[in-house]
Amino acid sequence: MPPANRTEFAILGLLAAGPKSGYDIKKEVEEKLSHFWSASYGHLYPVLESLRRRNLVERRREEQEGRPARYVYSLTEDGWRELRDWFARPAEYAKPRNELLLRVFFGELTEPATLVREIERFRSRSAANLELLRHVMRELEASRGERERYWLLTVDYGVRVMEALVAWCDDALRVLDA
Amino acid sequence: MPPANRTEFAILGLLAAGPKSGYDIKKEVEEKLSHFWSASYGHLYPVLESLRRRNLVERRREEQEGRPARYVYSLTEDGWRELRDWFARPAEYAKPRNELLLRVFFGELTEPATLVREIERFRSRSAANLELLRHVMRELEASRGERERYWLLTVDYGVRVMEALVAWCDDALRVLDA
């Protein structure tokens, strides 16, 4: 399996909707993709630079009034082609790595109370995520655009998974109580 | 957030059940943890060596008849302590990174048929996983030991998530059909 470089495609995908700065990209990832993706500046900027060296994006300096100047990136022809090529290749599925389940699996090595606390913590996290996602869902459903259809699908994914996780927690807590 | 080193705890946890070789550990990860964890030799052996340098495990050479000799690792006192300390710390939740959802989110950039193929592929993968997990579940439920209780909980987690994923796929495919 060749290297994936998925972060590049997150960036390319966001730039497809219009020119943006690194800062903008970070914001948009946090606002829209955070339930299934993330990006740190320490990675984002070097990747952007690498895309530029390979001529997939270009940037121009933008002086602003009342704010620091910034670099605005946009897709080149090669960048669009790279995006299309990415869609043509099948997605790679990352091997899961779940520390909570690792703890649960080795549960007999600790007191049940320790595990119970851990699962309760996970449950409250998941329930909070679920509320957030449901909120986003209602908003997207209100502003029914063509563009939002795909975003909505990803939110629905999150909602379904979070519901399953909360239900599992409740069941696991019942089992550990007995 | 300090570095996690979660693989160390997978190894320590497996060794808690009895001495094992690196090869054994790899096997056991594949057999029992594969739905939420993984390990490659290229990582496993160096980590084992690092644990040994830090006196968390010790090894002895075991000559075998009819098979190559091997190194069998077991927990030291320090190793047990490290395991207990790990349980005392709260789990860290990795930020999710889902390439399929990335593709779905940027879905308007490709033809619906491309996305449909991708989701169908994901669905069949998830359904196959689900069948596998249900099979394991039935086996574990038959041999109801105290030890298997925790394993069963992790399998149940997998089953619930896979069910949610299959359901999402069906719904997403319906939406994309319209």
Add this chain to the structure above:
DNA sequence: GTCGTCATGTAACGTGTTACATGATTTC
């Protein structure tokens, strides 16, 4: 004057993968 936001980056490090390298023994 200090806090928040806008804005861009580098350096050091950790975690993990893939490909490579080696070799014994058993089964077909």
Add this chain to the structure above:
DNA sequence: GAAATCATGTAACACGTTACATGACGAC
């Protein structure tokens, strides 16, 4: 004689994070 399984490891690299570094500007 070939393939599968048992068994251990190294080297190069990819991906990503955290901590650090810098600085402009606006609002309070």
